[in-house]
Amino acid sequence: MVLKIHNTLSGTKEPFAPVDKQHVRVYACGPTVYNFAHIGNARMAVANDLLIKVLRTQYNKVTYVSNITDIDDKIIDAAHELNEPIQNLTTKYTKIYNEDMAYLNVSLPDVQPRATDHIDEMIVIITKLIKNNNAYEKEGHVLFHVPSFSKYGVLSKRNRDEQIAGSRVEVAPFKKDPADFILWKPSPDPLPGWDSPWGFGRPGWHLECSAMSEKTLGLPFDIHSGGMDLVFPHHENEIAQTCSLNKTDEPKSFARFWFHNGFVNVEGEKMSKSIGNIRLVHDLKKQFSGEVLRLTLLSAHYRQPLNWTKEIIDQNSKMLDRFYRTLKDLQSVEVSSDSLSDEIMESLLDDLNTPKVLAQLNTLSNKLSSANNDEKMIIKNNLIAAGRILGIMLEDPDLWLGYNQSLNPQKEEIEGLINQRNEARRHKDFKLADEIRDKLKLKGIEIEDTKNGTIWRKDS
């Protein structure tokens, strides 16, 4: 079985082969920390987390780097508005980002470099780019000269001249070419900055990833990832910088695979501040469990757009409950291995086809009622093994489903009522029995009469 990944560079699904089989290296463009993470940020984190977990089933050593952008004009603006020091803001939101992602069962990257810790490296890169005639200084700015890189546009498959024709971008007067982008810009007082050969200033956004990816992983590395929208211009510019720096026009000398996840829409519309429909993980946490949110993110293929609605959250919540119920029914079954069936593994390896995996798990789960012991073991093994990679079904089934409320403060009262009801049922006083059941229902308690007696759970 071979892992296949859609490579934006070729526009096709390709068999994955690492540069170094002993050490797979992945870099994902992480968040700009000036606010709470939204569900779109989460999709990127979850997609990459899944990619890494799948890679780890195939390779012994995988290093996952995902940066924190902690210097940026949006951050400066936010800090100014809140009248808060920039560092307080970025430290705070970095911490919250990591907490929110942990809630979604996203593992922390192996390395999480910060842009502001790599200013020196960036200055070195700029100096070299100027020396190589790929960049120039003008009015305190340093710009990358796009025509100096012949392969500009390979990733996003854009023809520069055609773009410019229909472009509505206002071109800064100091640009030699309209497509030239900023490597360094001046920071007039009181804006934050660093001393450089071009004066006090701060780096352009694209530069940090070129600096940090090379420093943390070395070149070329295997997979460079991020959200769809980063393809142009961010990743295109990174390619131009890093390749020019190393005097090559071969994009694969930077990263072999480019992995991009699709967008999350909300109720059919793009998330945006003006519409006011941004869904923050911070808020969703109050209403939904991490596993439900994560499963919902995985319910569509990572490259497809995902329409975030209450309905799909509910659907996935039900699916997850069913999986847990299957696991509950299998509690007494011993697991002998933790291996995933070839079929399901194949789906994961096929460009992370999570909807297909979920369908397979459902099919498997549906076989429970007619399964013999061996088959039950297989069902359980697969659910658990798949859950570990997908980041779901990690809780205790009884607790998840609301059973086993030994710590519920109303436990005695509830069980008292259940005893009263069963007493009434014995006397065939079904009117009273149903009244008691309704009363429990109002308390959020659902009861089930099984052949082993009445059991109860907290209704979610």
Next chain:
RNA sequence: GGCUCGGUGGCAGAGUGGUUAUGUAGGGGCCUGCAAAGCCUUGCACAGCGGUUCGAUUCCGCUCCGAGCCUCCA
């Protein structure tokens, strides 16, 4: 205007040149005093028009529709 990617059943969402995706919602039934949970069963589909083919939802072309990017953006 340019580039890219899509249009699958009420909804969500995979996939395939000829055979049930799967979930959810709906219909019918079993179980139950009635429920709950579970089980069984059953509708409902591949945007349109051409072409290739013995056969296309699947390949090709065109049309229509939608989304993203071209400007900060996950």
